[in-house]
Amino acid sequence: MTLITVQGLRKSYGAREVLHGIDLTVDDGEIVGVLGPNGAGKTTTVECIGGLRTPDVGTIRVAGIDPAAKNPELRQILGMQLQQCHLPAKITPAEAIELFAAFYRNPRRTAELLELLGLTSQAHQRFEKLSGGQQQRLSIALALVGRPKVAILDELTTGLDPAARRDIWAYLQKLTDEGMTILLVTHSMEEASHLCDRVYIVDDGRIVATGSPAELATSGGRQTVTFVPSEPIDPADLLSLPGIASATVDHGQVTVGGDAAAPQTVLAELIARGITANHLRVTGPTLDDAYLRVTQEN
Amino acid sequence: MHATIALFRNELRLLLRNPAVVIWTILIPIAALVVMCLIPGAREPLPNFGGLSVIESYQPTLIVFAATMLALQMMPMFIGQYRELGFLRRLRTTPAHPRDLLAAILALILTISLVVGLVLLTFPLLFGVGVMGRLALQSLLLVLVATSFLAVGSMLAAVIANPRVAAGVGAALAAIMWFFAGMWFPRVLFPGWLATISDWTPGGAAASVLGAAAAGQPIAAQPLIALGLWTVGGFSIATRSFRWE
Numbered sequence: 001m002t003l004i005t006v007q008g009l010r011k012s013y014g015a016r017e018v019l020h021g022i023d024l025t026v027d028d029g030e031i032v033g034v035l036g037p038n039g040a041g042k043t044t045t046v047e048c049i050g051g052l053r054t055p056d057v058g059t060i061r062v063a064g065i066d067p068a069a070k071n072p073e074l075r076q077i078l079g080m081q082l083q084q085c086h087l088p089a090k091i092t093p094a095e096a097i098e099l100f101a102a103f104y105r106n107p108r109r110t111a112e113l114l115e116l117l118g119l120t121s122q123a124h125q126r127f128e129k130l131s132g133g134q135q136q137r138l139s140i141a142l143a144l145v146g147r148p149k150v151a152i153l154d155e156l157t158t159g160l161d162p163a164a165r166r167d168i169w170a171y172l173q174k175l176t177d178e179g180m181t182i183l184l185v186t187h188s189m190e191e192a193s194h195l196c197d198r199v200y201i202v203d204d205g206r207i208v209a210t211g212s213p214a215e216l217a218t219s220g221g222r223q224t225v226t227f228v229p230s231e232p233i234d235p236a237d238l239l240s241l242p243g244i245a246s247a248t249v250d251h252g253q254v255t256v257g258g259d260a261a262a263p264q265t266v267l268a269e270l271i272a273r274g275i276t277a278n279h280l281r282v283t284g285p286t287l288d289d290a291y292l293r294v295t296q297e298n
Numbered sequence: 299m300h301a302t303i304a305l306f307r308n309e310l311r312l313l314l315r316n317p318a319v320v321i322w323t324i325l326i327p328i329a330a331l332v333v334m335c336l337i338p339g340a341r342e343p344l345p346n347f348g349g350l351s352v353i354e355s356y357q358p359t360l361i362v363f364a365a366t367m368l369a370l371q372m373m374p375m376f377i378g379q380y381r382e383l384g385f386l387r388r389l390r391t392t393p394a395h396p397r398d399l400l401a402a403i404l405a406l407i408l409t410i411s412l413v414v415g416l417v418l419l420t421f422p423l424l425f426g427v428g429v430m431g432r433l434a435l436q437s438l439l440l441v442l443v444a445t446s447f448l449a450v451g452s453m454l455a456a457v458i459a460n461p462r463v464a465a466g467v468g469a470a471l472a473a474i475m476w477f478f479a480g481m482w483f484p485r486v487l488f489p490g491w492l493a494t495i496s497d498w499t500p501g502g503a504a505a506s507v508l509g510a511a512a513a514g515q516p517i518a519a520q521p522l523i524a525l526g527l528w529t530v531g532g533f534s535i536a537t538r539s540f541r542w543e
Binding site for chain 1: 300301303304305308311312315316379380383384385387388390391392393394
């Protein structure tokens with residue numbers, strides 16, 4: 001079942017059009033990522049979906065509700081984490097979660113959220129005394145306190161340490177297993193690869209690519225082989241091999257890029273010449289590569 | 299309604315963590331009154347105060363002081379800060395409307411103004427100052443006075459986006475209100491033209507009706523009309539021009 005539908009979304013700020021027709025869908029139980037450079041229109045898109053901004057043109061439905069229609073039911077089923085939001089300086093995480101819990105019909109327990117987001121020992125510390133990462137985690141807790149069907153999370157783990165990010169990813173994955181749907185705005189390819197079922201890459205107000213992180217990554221198909229040869233080798237020799245697109249030498253380390261068979265081709269050539277490949281490494285195509293390719297092409 | 303109650307309780311808790319608010323709006327006016335009550339001479343009726351004691355003639359001024367500190371200085375600052383922090387916007391993403399937060403803040407400021415005002419009205423009775431029988435009318439007028447300052451404060455909160463500027467303008471306005479309420483110079487000694495201006499300001503009108511009620515004199519229509527106009531005018535400008543972001 002499709003939970004979020006966006007069709008032909010356009011939005012201008014003054015004379016400048018920032019969204020030139022965005023189409024996207026999010027199915028029930030999916031984690032969908034919105035990626036893109038700064039100023040691409042990611043936040044505007046999710047703010048339109050969340051009913052914080054009104055589209056100029058286009059249709060948006062969240063569980064059948066038009067977010068611009070000020071239907072109070074939307075707020076019960078949609079949880080949002082905003083990029084820039086500060087709470088009152090003297091409120092504590094426990095108080096903030098309890099306050100927000102009072103707005104919802106069937107809220108999550110405060111103690112559960114504090115524990116899962118690693119805030120139990122800061123439960124009674126004032127907001128102004130929390131670290132950036134702790135404030136961020138509280139912001140996530142507030143987006144989830146109402147047991148939303150859909151959560152929109154903007155810059156989810158920016159400023160969090162790697163361990164905290166892993167914990168939050170695991171928690172969100174557990175919530176989606178229980179039926180929650182997530183629309184995620186992120187800069188982190190690692191986050192998108194780890195968490196998202198599908199991603200949309202947005203650039204300059206348009207969707208420029210979409211698919212699962214693995215599909216997008218392999219669509220470029222480029223494999224990279226790096227090694228330190230036991231004897232010098234001319235990169236031009238490697239470039240003449242079939243399927244090799246690039247070959248460079250830097251401080252004795254050779255880097256060769258090419259198609260899916262490139263690693264095998266390079267190794268066969270080295271063996272034929274009796275050269276040993278030390279520190280051999282093969283890296284497959286990544287979401288990073290795909291991202292850079294589609295945003296630069298655009 | 300549930301959301302507004304939760305927000306009210308939260309605002310009360312946060313307010314009590316703010317020492318400036320507690321000291322300036324609750325402790326100082328009450329302490330000033332208690333000190334006056336302890337001075338025997340201040341309890342005696344004086345002919346040049348129209349038969350009122352020093353305490354009774356300063357009571358309206360202290361009520362105006364507390365109400366203006368809360369409504370004109372503190373409230374626009376709180377609301378401006380919430381707007382600046384993005385907290386009003388954050389509330390828009392929940393089932394609570396930011397309107398609920400404004401309602402909670404207005405209710406809280408009004409409640410504190412009324413509680414402090416009632417303490418200021420009733421405490422001197424323990425020392426035999428004031429007339430018990432006039433308390434009902436005084437309390438009713440207190441509600442009107444506190445509401446009109448709330449309206450003026452709401453207007454400031456709506457029109458001035460920057461919380462520091464709003465607090466500064468509010469503080470200046472509050473000081474002008476204290477002047478018109480006779481804090482530095484007795485109102486009875488105002489020249490005619492100044493008295494006329496004063497009676498149309500919320501501070502002067504408030505002092506006028508509260509003073510008349512304390513003295514057992516009839517309440518004139520003019521200051522009541524002035525307070526009513528400030529209330530209606532302030533709230534209507536506030537609702538029309540309020541910016542959420």
